[in-house]
Each structure stands twice: as C-alpha cells, then as structure tokens.
Amino acid sequence: EAQVTQNPRYLITVTGKKLTVTCSQNMNHEYMSWYRQDPGLGLRQIYYSMNVEVTDKGDVPEGYKVSRKEKRNFPLILESPSPNQTSLYFCASSFGGAVEQYFGPGTRLTVT
Amino acid sequence: AQKVTQAQTEISVVEKEDVTLDCVYETRDTTYYLFWYKQPPSGELVFLIRRNSFDEQNEISGRYSWNFQKSTSSFNFTITASQVVDSAVYFCALSEARDSGYALNFGKGTSLLVTP
Numbered sequence: 001e002a003q004v005t006q007n008p009r010y011l012i013t014v015t016g017k018k019l020t021v022t023c024s025q026n027m028n029h030e031y032m033s034w035y036r037q038d039p040g041l042g043l044r045q046i047y048y049s050m051n052v053e054v055t056d057k058g059d060v061p062e063g064y065k066v067s068r069k070e071k072r073n074f075p076l077i078l079e080s081p082s083p084n085q086t087s088l089y090f091c092a093s094s095f096g097g098a099v100e101q102y103f104g105p106g107t108r109l110t111v112t
Numbered sequence: 113a114q115k116v117t118q119a120q121t122e123i124s125v126v127e128k129e130d131v132t133l134d135c136v137y138e139t140r141d142t143t144y145y146l147f148w149y150k151q152p153p154s155g156e157l158v159f160l161i162r163r164n165s166f167d168e169q170n171e172i173s174g175r176y177s178w179n180f181q182k183s184t185s186s187f188n189f190t191i192t193a194s195q196v197v198d199s200a201v202y203f204c205a206l207s208e209a210r211d212s213g214y215a216l217n218f219g220k221g222t223s224l225l226v227t228p
Contacts, residue, residue: 033216042118042203042220043157050213058215090157097214098145098164098207103157 002027004104006091012110013081021076021107023091031094032074033058033101034066036087043090048097049074081111115139116206118219125194125226133189133222135204141165145207145214146180146187151221152200160202163187194226 004025013019025032033048035058045058049068063085065077074093078085088108092101117136125131137146148160161171163180171178175192191198204219
C-alpha cells in the first residue's frame, strides 16, 4: 500500500531532550516536506527536500533540523525542544513540489 | 505577509445549502500552483484539486467546483448541496518555485460545519 508513515504518532517530552520524528514513504517520491499545524495558524512548512542531499528551509525552520540521506526517509530532528514546539507535525511526499502531496498521519508532540 | 488568505475562519451551514470557501493568494511568480486540501475530523489531509497558473478553466467534480481567477488572485471552492460529511477544515495552498525546489504556503484554513 502506498503510504507515508511517521513515528512516533504521539510523543510527550521535556525541554531540551533531543528527539527525532521519522518519516518514510514507499512511493519513490523525490519531494518530501515537514509541516507543523497549530490552532489558528494552519499548516506551516518547516523544511522541504527536492531529492537526496537537497534540503531547504520553509517558513518556520528555527529549532529544527532535517536530513535526506535516502530517498525514502526524511527525519525531523529537534536538537533542544522547547514548549513552543508543541504542535501537530505532518510529513508529506510527492513527485515534485508542484503536484499533490501525500501526507502522513501526523505526530502530536508535546514539550513540557 | 500572508501569501494565502482564507478570510473565513469558520462557516456553519445547514445541510443542502451551497457554500463557497474563499481563497486569495499573493505571488510575483508567473508560474505557480494552487491546491485545496480537506482535513476531516479524523485529522488526515486529503488532496482535492490542483491548478497551475496557466489554467484558468473552472473545474467541477460532483458537488465540488472551483473558480480560479487570476485577475483577482482568487481560487474559490464551492460545495453544492452540502452534506454533513463535508464538515472539515479546508486548506488552500500555493506552491512557488525556488532555487532549491518548491516552497508551499498554506492558508490558515476554513472550518466548515454542516448540520442536519
């Protein structure tokens, strides 16, 4: 089944404790992206990647890191999480950023 | 500045009413892409439609229709004869090319509630 998977789906952590949210797709998509969704703010793009080793900042990259070492994986790294990074995170992939994106199920992160 | 504006935060209609969700975008690019996504209460994001900047033809898909007008930078979405299952948050999005790929900007979403 074609899909985008994210792990974990739910995470509660404490300020400053490094964490990684994994994202994997099985559709051979070149383009992958991370978003955060906050009430009243919609979806905001954190980082995107056009292909392996090609990444760039979206609108809200501060406090996040990404890497794209393999085509299928695009992990989101929070080196030192803070409470303002409490959010719902979505990973998405597509055959390029100009076509429909397939979204993962979301990861709800709480930083206390 | 907000690149995609969805001025309607919440809309409530009674079943079978028609409803239009507004989307106004801002870009200096001549080539760009517009999207609508639906997020039902279950939380997943579902693609509805894509339009490129050179295709102003309106589209109809069942009860859904989209009106793209470059002159007013708008890409509005109409649901005809709304149903309870249409209750969701709807997002309009703009994709613009950058040197390193495509950046996407989503609007803040319009929450649609359809009551029986």
